[in-house]
Amino acid sequence: MTTRVVDGTLVPTRSGAHPTAHKRAGRSLGQRVWFYRYAYVLMLPGLVYFFVFQYLPMWGVFIAFEDFRPWQGPFASPWVGFAHFTEFFNSPYFGRLLRNTLLIGFLNLVFVFPAPILLAILLNEVRSQAYRKVIQTISYLPHFVSWVVVGGMLIYLFSVNVGLLTAVLARYNVAPTPIIGSPAAFLPLVVGTALWKEVGFTAIIFLAAIADINPELYEAAIMDGANRLQRVRHVTIPCIAHVIVIMLILQIGVIMSTNFQQILILLGNDAGLYEVGDVIDTWVYRAGFFQQQFSLATAVGLFKGVIGLVLILSANAVCRRIVGHGLW
Numbered sequence: 001m002t003t004r005v006v007d008g009t010l011v012p013t014r015s016g017a018h019p020t021a022h023k024r025a026g027r028s029l030g031q032r033v034w035f036y037r038y039a040y041v042l043m044l045p046g047l048v049y050f051f052v053f054q055y056l057p058m059w060g061v062f063i064a065f066e067d068f069r070p071w072q073g074p075f076a077s078p079w080v081g082f083a084h085f086t087e088f089f090n091s092p093y094f095g096r097l098l099r100n101t102l103l104i105g106f107l108n109l110v111f112v113f114p115a116p117i118l119l120a121i122l123l124n125e126v127r128s129q130a131y132r133k134v135i136q137t138i139s140y141l142p143h144f145v146s147w148v149v150v151g152g153m154l155i156y157l158f159s160v161n162v163g164l165l166t167a168v169l170a171r172y173n174v175a176p177t178p179i180i181g182s183p184a185a186f187l188p189l190v191v192g193t194a195l196w197k198e199v200g201f202t203a204i205i206f207l208a209a210i211a212d213i214n215p216e217l218y219e220a221a222i223m224d225g226a227n228r229l230q231r232v233r234h235v236t237i238p239c240i241a242h243v244i245v246i247m248l249i250l251q252i253g254v255i256m257s258t259n260f261q262q263i264l265i266l267l268g269n270d271a272g273l274y275e276v277g278d279v280i281d282t283w284v285y286r287a288g289f290f291q292q293q294f295s296l297a298t299a300v301g302l303f304k305g306v307i308g309l310v311l312i313l314s315a316n317a318v319c320r321r322i323v324g325h326g327l328w
Contacts, residue, residue, distance in 0.1 A: 064299035077295075084299035093283065101279040101304075104190055104263070105255030111191050113251050115199045117244060120206035121232055136207075139200025150193055151265035155180060181268075183276045189266055190277070194259065205247065209240040245319050249327050253312030256280065256304045280304050 033040065064084060066077045088094055119139065126132040157164050158179035166176040179185045213236065221231045237244075260281040267277050280300060288297035316326040 061298060061302055063295050064302045066295060068295040084296045085303065087296065088300050088303070096275065097278060097280050097283050100277060101256055101258060104258045104279060107187065107191050108194060109251055109255065112194045112198065113248065115195055116202035117206050119199055119203040120210060121236060123203070123207060124210045124236065125228060136200065140204065142197045143201035145197065147261040147265045150197065154189070181270050181273065183273060186266065186273055186277045190262065193262060206240060206243060209243040210236060213239045241323065242325060245323055245325065246327060249312060249315045249319055252315040253308055255311060256308045260285070
C-alpha cells in the first residue's frame, strides 16, 4: 500500500494503481463513457459487426419450428413445433456429430488453449528484446494466412503424390505415409494446424497482461531469493490469472463451435473422414446449402447455440465459485 497527495489530502492507493483511478470511480455513467470515448470508438466496428452478422439474423431462428418453404416465406410456412429437433436427435448421425464436435473442442481446450499462455511466459523471460520481437513476429504471422492457403500447404507437404514429405522419404527408399485423407491423422492435423496458426496471435493477449504486472513484485521476489521458475509460479501466473480465467470461460463457451473453415478445408470432399471429422457446423452447412433443409439446419444450429450458452453460464458460475471472479 502506498500513499499520494490529492488536493492537499494524503490518499492511500494500491501499488501500481493509476493516478486517476479514484477520480474515475466516483464519476457517473455518462462521465465514464465520455472519459473512455476513444475506446468506445475503437470498439464500434466490432460492435457493428456482431450486431449485423450475429444478433440481427437471430430473428429468423423461429424457422427451426416450422417447415420453411422459401416460396411461402417465413411467416406463411406451416408450423411443426419440435419435429426437426426430434428428427435430428433420432437420426443415425446425431451421435457421430456430437462426439466429433465435443472431442475436437476438448482437444482444443487441452492442447491449443494453454499454448499461448506458455509462449507468452517464455517470451517474457527472454532477455534479448530483439530476439523476443523476432520470435513474436514469426509466431503470430500465420494468423493472417487463410485456411484455404493452409489447406494447400498441407497438400504440398503431405500429399502422397506431390508432397514434400513423400519426396524426402523417396530419397531414402521409404514408402510414403498417407496423412492427407487418413482418419488416424485427421485429429492431429486439426490440433497441429490450430496451434501453428493461432498460438502466436493469442499470446499477444497474455503478453499484454504480463506487461501490466508491477515490476516491484518481481524485485521483491528476487530479494526473497526466488529463481526464474519461482517468479513465474508465484508472480506471473497469479497476476494474469484473471485473464486466463476469462479466456478459459470463453473457450469453454465455444466448445460446440469448432473452427468451421478449418474443419471444412481438412475434410474436403472425402466422405471417409466424416466418421472422425464431421462436426455439427459442417453438417449444418451441407444440410442448409446443398440439401435445402433450412428448417432442420436452423434447428441443429439452435441446439448448438443453447448448449454453448449453458456451457458458458456454467463455466462462469464455477469460476466465480472457485477463483472468485468470472466474466460478470
